[in-house]
Amino acid sequence: MTAVTGETPTTGSGLLGQPLDIREDPQLLRGEATYVGDIDLPGTAHMAILGSPVAHAKILSIETKAAEQLPGVLKVATAADFTDVMPLPCIWIPGGVESHFPPHPYGLPGARPVLTGDAVRHVGDPIAVVVAETPRQAHAALAAISVEYEPLSVVTRADEALAEGAPQLHEAVPGNLNAYWTCGDKDRTDAAIAEAEVTVELDLVNQRTINSPIEPRGAVGDYNAVTGEYTLYASTQGPHNHRFLLSALVLGIPFNKLRVIAPTVGGSFGTKGYLYPDMPLVLLLSKALGRPVKWVDTRTGLMNSTVQGRDHRQHVTLAGTRDGRITAVRATSYANLGAYPSTIGPGVATALMGRSISGMYDIPAAFCEVYAAFTNTVSLGAQRGSGRAEAAFLMERLVDRYASEIGMDPAAVRRKNLVPKEKFPYDNGLGWTYDSGNYQLNFDKAIALSGYADMAARKAEARTRGKRLGVGLATYVAICGVGPSTRMSQEGMLGGTWESANIRVHPTGEVSVTVGSASTGQSHGTVFAQVAADELGIDPDTVQVFEGDTQKAPYGQGTYGSRSYSMAAPAVALTARKIKAKLVRAGAVFLGVPEDKVVYEGGKVHEEGNEENSKTFAELAMAMWYGWGLPPEIEPALDETTHFDPPDFNYPFGTHVAVVEVDELTGETEVVAYTAVDDAGNIGNPKIVHGQIEGSIVHGLGQALMEIAEYAEDGQLISSDLNHYALPRAADVPFFVLDKTVTPSPHNPLGAKGAGEIATVPPAAAVVNAVVDALSDLGVRHIDMPLTPEKVWRRLRGEAR
Amino acid sequence: MNVNGRSEQFPAQPNELLVERLRDGLGLTGTKVGCDTGQCGSCVVRLDGKSVKSCLILTVSAAGSEVTTIEGVTTPGGELTGLQEALREEHGTQCGFCTPGMVMALGELVDSTAGGEAPTEPEIREWLTGNLCRCTGYHSVVRGVQRACEAARQEV
Numbered sequence A: 001m002t003a004v005t006g007e008t009p010t011t012g013s014g015l016l017g018q019p020l021d022i023r024e025d026p027q028l029l030r031g032e033a034t035y036v037g038d039i040d041l042p043g044t045a046h047m048a049i050l051g052s053p054v055a056h057a058k059i060l061s062i063e064t065k066a067a068e069q070l071p072g073v074l075k076v077a078t079a080a081d082f083t084d085v086m087p088l089p090c091i092w093i094p095g096g097v098e099s100h101f102p103p104h105p106y107g108l109p110g111a112r113p114v115l116t117g118d119a120v121r122h123v124g125d126p127i128a129v130v131v132a133e134t135p136r137q138a139h140a141a142l143a144a145i146s147v148e149y150e151p152l153s154v155v156t157r158a159d160e161a162l163a164e165g166a167p168q169l170h171e172a173v174p175g176n177l178n179a180y181w182t183c184g185d186k187d188r189t190d191a192a193i194a195e196a197e198v199t200v201e202l203d204l205v206n207q208r209t210i211n212s213p214i215e216p217r218g219a220v221g222d223y224n225a226v227t228g229e230y231t232l233y234a235s236t237q238g239p240h241n242h243r244f245l246l247s248a249l250v251l252g253i254p255f256n257k258l259r260v261i262a263p264t265v266g267g268s269f270g271t272k273g274y275l276y277p278d279m280p281l282v283l284l285l286s287k288a289l290g291r292p293v294k295w296v297d298t299r300t301g302l303m304n305s306t307v308q309g310r311d312h313r314q315h316v317t318l319a320g321t322r323d324g325r326i327t328a329v330r331a332t333s334y335a336n337l338g339a340y341p342s343t344i345g346p347g348v349a350t351a352l353m354g355r356s357i358s359g360m361y362d363i364p365a366a367f368c369e370v371y372a373a374f375t376n377t378v379s380l381g382a383q384r385g386s387g388r389a390e391a392a393f394l395m396e397r398l399v400d401r402y403a404s405e406i407g408m409d410p411a412a413v414r415r416k417n418l419v420p421k422e423k424f425p426y427d428n429g430l431g432w433t434y435d436s437g438n439y440q441l442n443f444d445k446a447i448a449l450s451g452y453a454d455m456a457a458r459k460a461e462a463r464t465r466g467k468r469l470g471v472g473l474a475t476y477v478a479i480c481g482v483g484p485s486t487r488m489s490q491e492g493m494l495g496g497t498w499e500s501a502n503i504r505v506h507p508t509g510e511v512s513v514t515v516g517s518a519s520t521g522q523s524h525g526t527v528f529a530q531v532a533a534d535e536l537g538i539d540p541d542t543v544q545v546f547e548g549d550t551q552k553a554p555y556g557q558g559t560y561g562s563r564s565y566s567m568a569a570p571a572v573a574l575t576a577r578k579i580k581a582k583l584v585r586a587g588a589v590f591l592g593v594p595e596d597k598v599v600y601e602g603g604k605v606h607e608e609g610n611e612e613n614s615k616t617f618a619e620l621a622m623a624m625w626y627g628w629g630l631p632p633e634i635e636p637a638l639d640e641t642t643h644f645d646p647p648d649f650n651y652p653f654g655t656h657v658a659v660v661e662v663d664e665l666t667g668e669t670e671v672v673a674y675t676a677v678d679d680a681g682n683i684g685n686p687k688i689v690h691g692q693i694e695g696s697i698v699h700g701l702g703q704a705l706m707e708i709a710e711y712a713e714d715g716q717l718i719s720s721d722l723n724h725y726a727l728p729r730a731a732d733v734p735f736f737v738l739d740k741t742v743t744p745s746p747h748n749p750l751g752a753k754g755a756g757e758i759a760t761v762p763p764a765a766a767v768v769n770a771v772v773d774a775l776s777d778l779g780v781r782h783i784d785m786p787l788t789p790e791k792v793w794r795r796l797r798g799e800a801r
Numbered sequence B: 001m002n003v004n005g006r007s008e009q010f011p012a013q014p015n016e017l018l019v020e021r022l023r024d025g026l027g028l029t030g031t032k033v034g035c036d037t038g039q040c041g042s043c044v045v046r047l048d049g050k051s052v053k054s055c056l057i058l059t060v061s062a063a064g065s066e067v068t069t070i071e072g073v074t075t076p077g078g079e080l081t082g083l084q085e086a087l088r089e090e091h092g093t094q095c096g097f098c099t100p101g102m103v104m105a106l107g108e109l110v111d112s113t114a115g116g117e118a119p120t121e122p123e124i125r126e127w128l129t130g131n132l133c134r135c136t137g138y139h140s141v142v143r144g145v146q147r148a149c150e151a152a153r154q155e156v
């Protein structure tokens, strides 16, 4: 990132915003980090899971005797072994208190049991587990379990699942409708559309995708018969949250008898925050067998069990004037929740998507309705940019469609409708109130940087090489900083969504920062140390960060929705300020001056106007440890904690420009240039954010060009390994042109907005817009993702879809 | 088999994959397993100097060979190689799961450029197509390799 616009200083010592080296990197580069698959407790037994080979069937019988006889097998278990275990809760009920279905203690009817006993509802639905001496023995024994099925008919699309006569997934959910959810003003929107000078409509498929962290999930359960404590090591992005869900809601064991540890986690992007059957299973089986039980997923297992993302079928409408003013937007969406409601999947498919559809635009009337349905597919969950990417896609496709309908430049239409700077805080009429923004500045910067004005000449030049050049724009607002707990309750989230930090200053002046958050590759150890050191005015190398172990860390929901730097880091900053405040009070004693004459500056306290009379941070730390001479109102030691619950969300935003070349002969699309200008408010460590933005864009390009979880009619997942599910590789992308604007959020003391996944939000729309632009003279108005060469080639040849 | 300069003797298992021997048999867990199909590159090690996917090779077929894993590249907590140092400077790793495989695969490329021509950006990207990374978007990795190759070229 090059230029910086409108940067506002923080209260600290200037460390924030510096690209400090990432302290985690050397260990990772040497291969020395411990992921869950690398954990090797003495006496470990290994678990394998039998997933259903068919998508929908009644289970008539399960025969496990043969498997039990095999070498090394210690236990084979089925649903019958876990009748006293509660199903896995769903804690995000669309609509919350206003839900069309009342909250259920386990989220919703249809919740997933730890093992299914009556019926299977998707390929991979866990039916039985084997624990054996070695992973190979466990896997080999799966083949010896025989299950008798009575096949049922299959449905894999949300709209079809809601149709009359569709196969029924759960007895308790007739019609397969999990939730009907709306936001915005229907009457006003319908009226605006009816009266409009121009309306455009699109039918969109936001295809199902698989997040595919490179590390599959894994879990190790370790029960201690002496203390009655359970320890779960898991590849999780929310160890505290898993502890809460597992202890209180599933296993019925006291909260303080369960310890959850997240070791190094190999990426997540949303998928590792969910509760999966393997987690309670390794704990229960460890207790049953008196040994640690370990399970590590395979890639195919991941494809058939870890939550998948997106998957909306939508009919969307935009209304406007002939001169380019948008007057209304309306969306009807059929969201595919999969076979069971995942931990927070229903919320992703509804609120996160629906409330975001108007994007960066000031639209007088907006309405969104979502039918969230059960089908015979893997459960739906979050996917980098979840909900917000789906929303940006529909809006940005509509704007292009509208621009072409009225014969106006797509950039000019966008520019005209951006929420003006003076209107913040801005109520978007769909439930979000945008905190701050300067959308014009951001948009203009992206347009200028991308060389948008020269595209006509570049198009002509490309034609001489047999290529059709297209340019596509996409803007977005991404809700982040999840979240304000009261606000989240209105969204139907059952759980505290605040974050905590503890700072302990040791007698030697070194500092331990402990947070409830847990990294899945976001370099928390570097940036949280940076925040604490910045506030305290000390050397960041003297600050150590701890997280990921519920026994040691204060509560926090974890890393998701790009919330670490705007939720956990503010908790660190506020805690450091408490330490500073205490040092000022104690400093008055040690310096022998009144409190209002004590200045804390550059890691020291000194007397105002007399820098000679001072004590360094290290001296103060030691003195506070001794506690000699402190008045009774000042406790010894420096150990403070903060629980940070923001007043509202924060709303990063940005503008991306994709330039593609479509090969006339092969239909291949190459992204030849990509410009992104994102605004994540004040940034702690640009090295981290820069890397996340690059990774996010590639992730978004993957959805546009190649990624799809494809289900056959019988419910088999065709793309069930990396031979059949394409992920972007290094050769698929050029270097990007990146820049930023900086609009601090008023909702946290760092002025931070989410950053980690925001750049995944617009690329799919930008690329599809670019390809449609390249093909527009052929009458092409839309192409469904992914834009595979074959699909594009057919359109080049004039085939309809 | 010689692993990281140490001779390892063990009874041959006919169907055992090299990655299983390294991770489960020899406790060298720096090599990662990310897929079942030879697609992700997390398991790349060097076999007689050439980078190979250790999930696609049977242990028996590596008999008598020189195997280098990530553990053989540096000492625990020790100094980074030129490539690792360049990747550190460019922050070419985030979650780190793909990283050992990348370091092993890219190490071959960097070694091969010592004293010669530095590879072009497309060549580096082409070399990297066997390694998947979901975090970084590859840019910082490519920049790191450019930096390392430049350094390697100038050293000789």
Ligand code: FES
Binding pocket: B032, B033, B034, B035, B036, B037, B038, B039, B040, B041, B042, B043, B044, B053, B054, B055, B056
């Ligand atoms: S584990 Fe070997 S290539 Fe993926």
Ligand code: FES
Binding pocket: A214, A266, A267, A521, B092, B093, B094, B095, B096, B097, B098, B099, B132, B133, B134, B135, B136
């Ligand atoms: S750094 Fe996470 S997969 Fe590459």
